[in-house]
Amino acid sequence: MAWTVSLRKGDQVKVIAGRDKGKTGRVLSVDQDKRICTVEHVNLVKRHTRPNPAKQIKGGIVEREGRIHISNLMVVCPSCSKATRVRHQFLDDGSKMRACARCGATLGH
Numbered sequence: 001m002a003w004t005v006s007l008r009k010g011d012q013v014k015v016i017a018g019r020d021k022g023k024t025g026r027v028l029s030v031d032q033d034k035r036i037c038t039v040e041h042v043n044l045v046k047r048h049t050r051p052n053p054a055k056q057i058k059g060g061i062v063e064r065e066g067r068i069h070i071s072n073l074m075v076v077c078p079s080c081s082k083a084t085r086v087r088h089q090f091l092d093d094g095s096k097m098r099a100c101a102r103c104g105a106t107l108g109h
């Protein structure tokens with residue numbers, strides 16, 4: 001699906017499938033090639049870490065954001081506050097801009 005690559009770091013997104021369905025969060029990172037990203041407070045996984053005094057790392061269980069496929073996410077439009085598909089608009093100068101498919105508000109490049 002063409003719109004799946006239109007997520008950007010910092011976007012507010014809603015999870016539409018999987019264990020954390022219904023949750024919203026901010027995109028922390030996007031891997032455009034693998035179409036995988038991490039979202040704040042979504043898909044948390046527990047990591048067991050060993051203490052490493054040389055690097056001042058304490059051992060224990062740390063919760064970290066796990067990776068989630070972009071197709072499980074929808075962008076939440078900051079203008080109409082709804083989960084939406086993103087469509088692409090071309091500006092007069094030829095540059096591409098993302099826009100909300102519901103209300104038409106631009107969402108940045």
Ligand SMILES: [Zn+2]
Pocket residue numbers: 077078079080081082084100101102103104105
């Ligand atoms: Zn909108």
